[in-house]
Amino acid sequence: MTELSSEALPTPGLRNGAARHPAPALPMDARRASHSYPPEAIAQIQRMAEEGHYEIRGWGAKRKLPTFDDLVFLTASVSRYPLEGYREKCETRTVLGTRHATKPIELDIPITIAGMSFGALSAAAKTALGRGATAVGTSTTTGDGGMSEEERAASHLLVYQCLPSRYGFNPADLRRADAIEVVIGQGAKPGGGGMLLGQKVSRRVADMRTLPPGIDQRSASRHPDWVGPDDLRIKIEELREATSWEKPIYVKLGATRVVNDVKLAVAAGADVVVVDGMQGGTGATQDVFIEHAGIPTLAAVRQAAQALREIGVEDEVQLVVSGGIRTGADAAKAIALGATAVSMGVAPLIALGCNSRTYLRGGVEHDVTADYHALGTEPGYCHHMHTGRCPVGIATQDPELESRLDPDVGAQRVVNYLKSVTMELTTLARACGKSDVHNLEPEDLAALTIEAAAMAGVPLAGTSWIPGSP
Amino acid sequence: MDQVTLNCAELTTREVNAALAALPDGSRARILEPWGRHNLAVGLVNRITVEIEGNAGYFIGGLGDGPDVVVDGFVGWSAGENLMSGTVRVRGNASECTGASAHGGAVIVEGDASSRAGISLKGGTVLVGGDVGHMSGFMAQAGVMLVGGDAGHALGDSLYETVIYVAGSIASLGSDARAEDLTDDDVLTVKQLAALAGFDHIDPENVTRVASARQLYNFDALKDQRY
Numbered sequence A: 001m002t003e004l005s006s007e008a009l010p011t012p013g014l015r016n017g018a019a020r021h022p023a024p025a026l027p028m029d030a031r032r033a034s035h036s037y038p039p040e041a042i043a044q045i046q047r048m049a050e051e052g053h054y055e056i057r058g059w060g061a062k063r064k065l066p067t068f069d070d071l072v073f074l075t076a077s078v079s080r081y082p083l084e085g086y087r088e089k090c091e092t093r094t095v096l097g098t099r100h101a102t103k104p105i106e107l108d109i110p111i112t113i114a115g116m117s118f119g120a121l122s123a124a125a126k127t128a129l130g131r132g133a134t135a136v137g138t139s140t141t142t143g144d145g146g147m148s149e150e151e152r153a154a155s156h157l158l159v160y161q162c163l164p165s166r167y168g169f170n171p172a173d174l175r176r177a178d179a180i181e182v183v184i185g186q187g188a189k190p191g192g193g194g195m196l197l198g199q200k201v202s203r204r205v206a207d208m209r210t211l212p213p214g215i216d217q218r219s220a221s222r223h224p225d226w227v228g229p230d231d232l233r234i235k236i237e238e239l240r241e242a243t244s245w246e247k248p249i250y251v252k253l254g255a256t257r258v259v260n261d262v263k264l265a266v267a268a269g270a271d272v273v274v275v276d277g278m279q280g281g282t283g284a285t286q287d288v289f290i291e292h293a294g295i296p297t298l299a300a301v302r303q304a305a306q307a308l309r310e311i312g313v314e315d316e317v318q319l320v321v322s323g324g325i326r327t328g329a330d331a332a333k334a335i336a337l338g339a340t341a342v343s344m345g346v347a348p349l350i351a352l353g354c355n356s357r358t359y360l361r362g363g364v365e366h367d368v369t370a371d372y373h374a375l376g377t378e379p380g381y382c383h384h385m386h387t388g389r390c391p392v393g394i395a396t397q398d399p400e401l402e403s404r405l406d407p408d409v410g411a412q413r414v415v416n417y418l419k420s421v422t423m424e425l426t427t428l429a430r431a432c433g434k435s436d437v438h439n440l441e442p443e444d445l446a447a448l449t450i451e452a453a454a455m456a457g458v459p460l461a462g463t464s465w466i467p468g469s470p
Numbered sequence B: 001m002d003q004v005t006l007n008c009a010e011l012t013t014r015e016v017n018a019a020l021a022a023l024p025d026g027s028r029a030r031i032l033e034p035w036g037r038h039n040l041a042v043g044l045v046n047r048i049t050v051e052i053e054g055n056a057g058y059f060i061g062g063l064g065d066g067p068d069v070v071v072d073g074f075v076g077w078s079a080g081e082n083l084m085s086g087t088v089r090v091r092g093n094a095s096e097c098t099g100a101s102a103h104g105g106a107v108i109v110e111g112d113a114s115s116r117a118g119i120s121l122k123g124g125t126v127l128v129g130g131d132v133g134h135m136s137g138f139m140a141q142a143g144v145m146l147v148g149g150d151a152g153h154a155l156g157d158s159l160y161e162t163v164i165y166v167a168g169s170i171a172s173l174g175s176d177a178r179a180e181d182l183t184d185d186d187v188l189t190v191k192q193l194a195a196l197a198g199f200d201h202i203d204p205e206n207v208t209r210v211a212s213a214r215q216l217y218n219f220d221a222l223k224d225q226r227y
């Protein structure tokens, strides 16, 4: 058996120069990790044995998945010519809901803020998102807890969710919304219902949801008043009748059987189909759901676009895609694959200060690393929305914590972020020779991996091979 | 008082609902030949009376905030869903999910109601003269239900704060639902509800009160906020 010195053995958990005190020499075999039972699997089993419960957390999938990073743009050269990068106009205006609604939603950019409930998020966070989105001409979305006055006031364009729980759902808010989103599923938990643990069910949140304060609120995973696609058609007609056919109706799906689900949503009368891939964030759900249900956004976009084409409605029904969209590159790739717009949850929260070491108040930065540690995490690794103890005031109902988020500061950061994403998007579109970001197309893309080529339906870079194509 | 007659054989659902929405408070409307039409009288906010003369489909009177809707016939799923105020009265039987998620007002079924009556109820009142199907009162959060006949299996499964009174038998109770002693207040409530619905076959002293045992309100494994 070979003896190894501690110099040669990296010590997990210790960074540069931290391994001052040599670990006792261990035989090589002693450090042989099992592929089936790596340290994380062992820790998970130990935790379950201790607590008798599945893990609940926020955020999205953490495992490695094929993503938009596995695609690259074939920007212009001799065979295509680019638009002048800094000066020529590249249109970003986006219209959603042209199919049946008499008042479609007109956005200045094809990037929207996804539904996140007041409850999961603080009122300050909702306000900041609303003001930021409004300043750049895009929409925000309510969530599993109804419409709060703050977000209606802050958001010029507000999409009102109709969820299985129907918490706070009422016809008056329906009428003062700009669009309606029937939520059938979320990428983080397709087939599952929302969750808000007791720590976040404050008196105000409880009142809005007609529930006793402090209970662990687990919402239904199925709508209370209809089941299946034929019923959905009638439900959509009801919502339209109650709003005089003015408002666009979106149907939001967690990405699983995307082709069939998109076709059924269209058959049911959706103006807009929202497809949320498995990377999609959440305020709280079972980790087993986040990591093991649904398909990656990359695969979902292509299938959704294909479904719309197969039934000939690609020019009539708009596709919005979400789940792991972070940058202008992600947005550009989703649009090239067939999305009309993208929607983001976690990324704008990061823009607000999520996972930041500090928060800003009165021009002074306050370090909250210790608060992350109290949650058992670090800035950069936090997924602890479920605890209600968000160190930066975003995912909390605690007044002291919430006061750490200044809505004006947050709104400005959201504006900066959304502008930067838009600039990245138009940079890539111009370089592909497009005067409108919506003219990006699959032909502009190549894949870096065989998986991505197969999922996105674009050729593997350097070849004309699309796996699965004849 | 305005009185209008709208014939579904001649009008689209949109035309019927637009005509109803335009009526001033206090008006009466008769809807003829509904033939199972869905979404009649939905989303109304005016204080009018709508009489649907025949069988109607899904969501009758849904999302209403004010009107009194009477169906002289049977209805499909989710009559009076998400009602805020006003009433929906069905003289015949109702299909599934009667009064789903109703926040206020009263949904009254003089005949039987199928499965999941009062599902997700949020403060409204659901009164059924006859029997209700399985899983009635499922996840009902607030408000009250009165069943004049028998209740199917898993009554009140995962109940929150809704109280269900049943005059007949209960096939079984759902998770976290339990039968509780009847108080004088309960008797008075049942008397008032039965009077409101016009159910004279219910003996208020002789009903079973079903409410939440509140054992599912919190997971018991909450430790250090870790779950």
Ligand SMILES: Cc1cc2nc3c(=O)[nH]c(=O)nc-3n(C[C@H](O)[C@H](O)[C@H](O)COP(=O)(O)O)c2cc1C
Binding pocket: A058, A059, A060, A114, A115, A116, A117, A120, A121, A142, A143, A144, A145, A161, A183, A185, A186, A187, A194, A252, A276, A279, A280, A281, A282, A283, A284, A322, A323, A324, A325, A343, A344, A345, A346, A347, A385, A395
């Ligand atoms: C804190 C938080 C709360 C959420 N709440 C809801 C909700 O109430 N309803 C809903 O449909 N989706 C909800 N989502 C999912 C988002 O709408 C969206 O699908 C998802 O965040 C997109 O993925 P991304 O976070 O990677 O951008 C929530 C997400 C987060 C991060």
Ligand code: SF4
Binding pocket: A058, A059, A349, A353, A354, A355, A356, A382, A383, A384, A385, A386, A389, A390, A391, A392, A393, A394, A395
């Ligand atoms: S910092 Fe706040 S918003 Fe970000 S993951 Fe942690 S708890 Fe959630």
